[in-house]
Every structure is written in C-alpha cells, then in structure tokens.
Amino acid sequence: MEKETVIRMEELTKRYGAQTAVNRLSLEVLEGEIFGFLGPNGAGKTTTMLMLLGLTEPTSGTVRVCGYDPARDPLKVKELIGYLPENVGFYEDMDARQNLRYIARLNRIPDKVSAGRIDRLLEEVELAKEADKRVGSYSKGMRQRLGIAEVLIKEPKVVFLDEPTIGLDPDGTNRMLDLIQGLSRERRMTIFFSSHLLDQVQRLSDRIGIMIKGKLVAVGTLDDLAQRGLGLEEGEAYTLEEIYMKYFKEG
Amino acid sequence: MRGIFTIYQKEMEDHFSSTRFLLITALIVMVGVIIASMVGMSMQEELRGMAKPDFIFLLLFTSTGKLFSFIQFIGFFGPLIGIILGFDAVNRERTGRTLSKLASQPIYRDAIINGKFLAGMTMIAIVMVSLVLIISGLGIRLIGVVPGAEELGRLLIYLVLSILYISFWLGAAILFSVVFRSTATSALASLAVWIGLSFFIGLGGSLLADAIAPMQQTADMAQAQDSFVKNAEVQRAASLLSPATLYGDATSTILDPLRKTPRSFVLMGPMERISLSRFQNPLPLIQSVVIVAPFLISLVAITFACFGICYAVFMRQEIRST
Numbered sequence: 275m276e277k278e279t280v281i282r283m284e285e286l287t288k289r290y291g292a293q294t295a296v297n298r299l300s301l302e303v304l305e306g307e308i309f310g311f312l313g314p315n316g317a318g319k320t321t322t323m324l325m326l327l328g329l330t331e332p333t334s335g336t337v338r339v340c341g342y343d344p345a346r347d348p349l350k351v352k353e354l355i356g357y358l359p360e361n362v363g364f365y366e367d368m369d370a371r372q373n374l375r376y377i378a379r380l381n382r383i384p385d386k387v388s389a390g391r392i393d394r395l396l397e398e399v400e401l402a403k404e405a406d407k408r409v410g411s412y413s414k415g416m417r418q419r420l421g422i423a424e425v426l427i428k429e430p431k432v433v434f435l436d437e438p439t440i441g442l443d444p445d446g447t448n449r450m451l452d453l454i455q456g457l458s459r460e461r462r463m464t465i466f467f468s469s470h471l472l473d474q475v476q477r478l479s480d481r482i483g484i485m486i487k488g489k490l491v492a493v494g495t496l497d498d499l500a501q502r503g504l505g506l507e508e509g510e511a512y513t514l515e516e517i518y519m520k521y522f523k524e525g
Numbered sequence: 526m527r528g529i530f531t532i533y534q535k536e537m538e539d540h541f542s543s544t545r546f547l548l549i550t551a552l553i554v555m556v557g558v559i560i561a562s563m564v565g566m567s568m569q570e571e572l573r574g575m576a577k578p579d580f581i582f583l584l585l586f587t588s589t590g591k592l593f594s595f596i597q598f599i600g601f602f603g604p605l606i607g608i609i610l611g612f613d614a615v616n617r618e619r620t621g622r623t624l625s626k627l628a629s630q631p632i633y634r635d636a637i638i639n640g641k642f643l644a645g646m647t648m649i650a651i652v653m654v655s656l657v658l659i660i661s662g663l664g665i666r667l668i669g670v671v672p673g674a675e676e677l678g679r680l681l682i683y684l685v686l687s688i689l690y691i692s693f694w695l696g697a698a699i700l701f702s703v704v705f706r707s708t709a710t711s712a713l714a715s716l717a718v719w720i721g722l723s724f725f726i727g728l729g730g731s732l733l734a735d736a737i738a739p740m741q742q743t744a745d746m747a748q749a750q751d752s753f754v755k756n757a758e759v760q761r762a763a764s765l766l767s768p769a770t771l772y773g774d775a776t777s778t779i780l781d782p783l784r785k786t787p788r789s790f791v792l793m794g795p796m797e798r799i800s801l802s803r804f805q806n807p808l809p810l811i812q813s814v815v816i817v818a819p820f821l822i823s824l825v826a827i828t829f830a831c832f833g834i835c836y837a838v839f840m841r842q843e844i845r846s847t
Contacts, residue, residue, distance in 0.1 A: 320845070324843065327629050329629065349632075349633070352629055352631040352632075355629070359622065363626065364621075366621070376535055377630065380532075380632055382631075
C-alpha cells in the first residue's frame with residue numbers, strides 16, 4: 275500500500291535580515307514515519323518546525339502539512355498536529371489536570387470526553403500520582419512527560435517534538451524515548467522530531483535528515499546515509515557519529 | 526471567535542485567584558469608604574440649614590470634600606487599574622514559555638488578545654460598579670437622600686464612560702505587552718504613556734499654542750482678544766489628544782447637570798453672561814448625552830485604534846519558545 279505524504283517542503287527558505295536560517299530545504303515525510311531531524315545547535319531545526327506549524331512565515335518556498343498550507347489555513351493544520359516546543363512551559367499555578375483540560379477546551383473537546391482521556395494519558399505518561407500537584411513543583415522530566423500528554427490530548431495525526439529529551443537525566447531520557455516509540459507503534463502517528471544527540475536519533479528514527487547551517491545535507495535511512503556518505507558496503511560496521519562528523523566537516 | 530470564551534474563562538480564573546485581585550479589592554474598599562465618608566460628612570456640614578439643591582445625590586461623586594472628589598480620583602488613577610490588569614497579558618505567556626503552545630492550538634491568534642481584553646474589561650466593570658455601589662450605599666446613610674431616576678441614569682452613563690476609559694488603558698497596556706518581551710519594560714512603557722498623555726500634554730499644548738498662535742500684547746483690544754482666543758483654541762485642540770481630557774470633559778457634564786459645556790474656557794460677551802444667569806436650570810439628561818457623545822465616540826475610536834495596532838503586530842510576530 276502506498277503511504278501518504280504527510281509533510282512536504284519545497285525550496286523552503288527563511289531569512290532574518292542578511293542571515294539565512296533555512297536555505298532551500300526540500301523534504302517529504304510519509305505517514306506513520308518517525309523522522310529524526312539531526313543537526314548542531316543553531317542549524318535551523320526549530321525555525322523549520324515553526325514554519326511547518328505556521329508560527330512564522332517562510333521567506334520563500336512552499337510548505338504543506340496534511341495537504342494544508344500552515345500560513346493560509348493555520349487552524350486546519352493546528353487541528354491535526356501536536357507540537358511540543360523546546361523547554362515547554364505550563365501554567366505553574368494549575369495542576370496537571372487543569373493544564374490538560376485547558377488545552378482540551380481550546381481544541382473544543384467537551385469536558386466529558388476530555389476527563390476520561392486525561393486520566394488515561396496521565397496513566398500513560400506515569401503522572402497519575404502527581405496529577406493534583408501544582409505543575410510549578412514538577413521536575414524537568416515530569417514536565418516533559420506532561421508536555422507529551424498535552425500533545426496527545428487532541429489525538430493528532432502528526433506530532434512535532436523539538437528537542438524532546440534536552441536537559442533530562444538518563445532515566446528520564448529513556449522513558450521519554452520509549453514513550454515516543456510507543457506513539458508511533460501503537461497509535462500510528464507520524465513523528466517529526468529534532469535533536470542534536472546522535473544516539474537518540476539513531477535509536478528512534480526510521481529516516482534521518484542531517485541539517486547543518488540551514489542546509490539539509492543528507493536524508494535517508496541510516497544504511498542509505500552510511501553507503502552514500504562513507505562509501506561503505508552493506509554489512510560493514512559504522513556508527514551515525516562517523517556519518518555525521520563527515521557531513522559536519524564538509525559543512 | 527473560537528477559543529475566546531475558553532481563554533476568557535481561564536483569564537477570569539487567573540484574575541480571581543491572583544494576589545493582584547486581592548490588592549485591587551482592598552483598594553476598592555479603602556477608596557470607597559474614605560471618599561464616601563469624607564464627602565458625605567462635609568456635605569452634611571455644608572448643607573445644614575439650607576434648601577436641598579437639585580441632584581444632591583450626584584454631589585456625592587462630584588464634590589471634593591476636603592481632598593478630592595470621586596470622579597477626580599478615577600480620572601487620575603483609573604488608568605492605573607487598566608495598566609495593572611493588562612501590562613503583562615501577553616509577555617507573561619512568552620516568558621512562561623506557554624505562548625508557543627497556546628499559538629499552536631487551533632484558535633485564531635486574535636482570540637488570545639480578545640479573551641484577555643474581555644476578562645480585563647470584566648474586572649474593570651466589577652471594580653467600578655462596586656466602587657459606585659459602596660459610595661452610594663454609604664452616601665445614602667450619611668446624607669439620607671435617595672437618588673432619583675435621572676440621577677441613576679446619569680450614574681449609569683458615567684459608569685459606562687469610566688469602564689470604556691479604563692479599558693482604553695487596558696488595551697494600551699496589552700499592546701505594550703505584545704510589543705515588549707519583558708514585563709518590566711511593558712509596565713514602564715505603559716506608565717510613561719499614561720503620564721505623558723495625562724499630565725504633560727497640557728504643557729505641550731500650551732507650548733504649541735504659544736508657538737503657533739502667540740498672544741499679542743497690543744494696544745488694539747480687538748486684536749489682542751483675537752490672538753487670545755486663537756491661543757486658547759490651539760491649546761484646547763492639543764489637549765483633545767489626551768484620553769484623560771476626553772474622559773474628564775465627558776464625565777464633568779454628565780455628572781454635573783448645571784454645566785452646559787465641557788469647556789473650562791468660555792468666551793463671554795454681555796449677551797452670553799445674561800443668558801447664563803437667566804437660565805440657571807440644569808440640562809435635561811438627553812442634552813447632556815448629546816454633549817458627551819463625541820467624547821464617547823473618540824474614546825471608543827482610540828481604543829479600537831489600539832487594538833488595530835495590537836493585531837497587526839501580534840499576527841505577524843514569530844512565536845518562539847526560547
């Protein structure tokens with residue numbers, strides 16, 4: 275069965291004054307895929323995501339998310355996607371349930387429907403015990419998991435995660451990665467996530483895009499990248515780090 | 526329109542549970558009780574043994590007692606309530622990193638501003654109505670006079686005007702909270718504009734008037750008079766730029782039926798003088814409303830202008846979480 279293209283970018287460019295943050299980026303992401311967006315800090319990963327979400331307008335080029343243009347039909351796109359910003363914030367004086375209910379209401383999910391969903395999600399992200407505490411008292415890992423719950427409350431088709439594991443301890447990172455993997459396997463969601471951490475991208479992604487200084491220098495599965503980038507034959511041992519460093523030096 | 530109600534609801538919850546609201550409540554009670562007792566008692570003294578003047582109930586709000594009247598107080602410090610309620614409306618979400626989350630939900634961005642504005646306006650209405658009720662209640666006890674229908678009508682119009690006036694400042698403060706990323710900066714900017722428009726515009730107006738139409742000291746009386754009138758007109762036009770002037774002029778005629786013009790400066794010839802002393806009767810309510818209408822419309826117009834700029838800035842703004 276042919277898989278649908280969920281995200282399509284063509285010649286996407288974003289300039290801030292003289293500086294080019296994203297340079298003629300063309301990329302397609304298919305339904306149900308986990309796409310890892312890899313690159314050093316300041317490579318333009320977040321800017322790309324903002325353009326996909328309609329939170330900033332591209333200087334030129336086209337974007338389609340689920341067939342809609344985020345700059346023209348922002349509401350259609352935002353109904354279908356969930357976005358976890360880097361270092362997401364919450365209303366600190368409210369507890370986890372209230373935070374989730376607010377997001378549910380903004381998505382016009384009636385309280386009756388959302389109540390059950392909230393309980394299930396809190397269970398899933400292992401916050402059920404802390405659900406009635408103020409979010410202000412949450413640890414970094416708990417906040418990040420609550421962020422995932424907020425993304426899932428509207429049952430999106432596509433999920434954008436910006437550096438979902440940044441600042442987490444090893445245990446927190448593991449739980450987060452398992453959670454993300456579960457989303458793709460159990461809910462068949464398309465996941466587009468960015469990270470500058472090689473091992474995580476390697477562990478999760480079906481396909482990987484490497485972005486350096488605003489340019490997408492390589493796209494493909496890990497094997498593709500190894501063969502093209504390092505000129506290796508199938509079966510030879512390699513790590514993503516070797517591939518990445520090679521592109522990084524060229525960039 | 527979607528999302529406005531949800532945001533309104535949440536903002537109201539925030540307002541009611543905030544320390545800010547506690548402080549505002551304390552302020553309302555304090556100001557209401559002080560003004561009512563101060564004015565009420567001085568009225569008791571002054572009116573002892575005199576025939577009851579018309580519209581005695583409105584005097585509770587307009588007479589100065591020993592220090593200041595209620596309408597002076599609101600004209601002066603009302604804007605502060607608007608600024609306090611609005612100066613961090615949007616940039617608080619930005620510094621709390623919740624704005625990018627909020628903006629990625631399926632709501633229009635203007636719903637965020639509108640919801641916050643409406644919640645602030647509701648708070649302003651609550652503050653103003655409770656102040657007027659406190660003063661009326663205490664005033665009835667102190668001077669023992671019940672307001673008539675026309676007085677109630679005038680008070681109602683005064684309330685609408687005041688809520689609109691303070692809402693203009695709320696709108697201005699929200700605008701600054703969109704433009705500036707730091708809450709301290711937006712608070713200072715709102716205060717600066719408030720001080721500038723409320724206090725210094727009169728000074729600027731007189732400077733402008735002296736520059737454009739200087740008063741001439743000549744032997745020719747007619748010419749000197751002419752230049753004096755021109756000077757006053759320029760000053761008046763400049764002062765109309767200030768929402769404080771618009772509001773002050775509007776409320777003075779609505780709460781004081783004996784005033785027939787919002788102007789403090791009236792050129793009087795002998796005919797005018799005769800007519801003024803002949804017709805010492807109060808203006809009917811509808812005539813007062815006619816005088817007030819242009820000021821009311823200007824107030825609404827500048828509030829909308831504020832919103833226009835606010836939308837234009839916010840719609841195109843890039844929303845990052847960092």
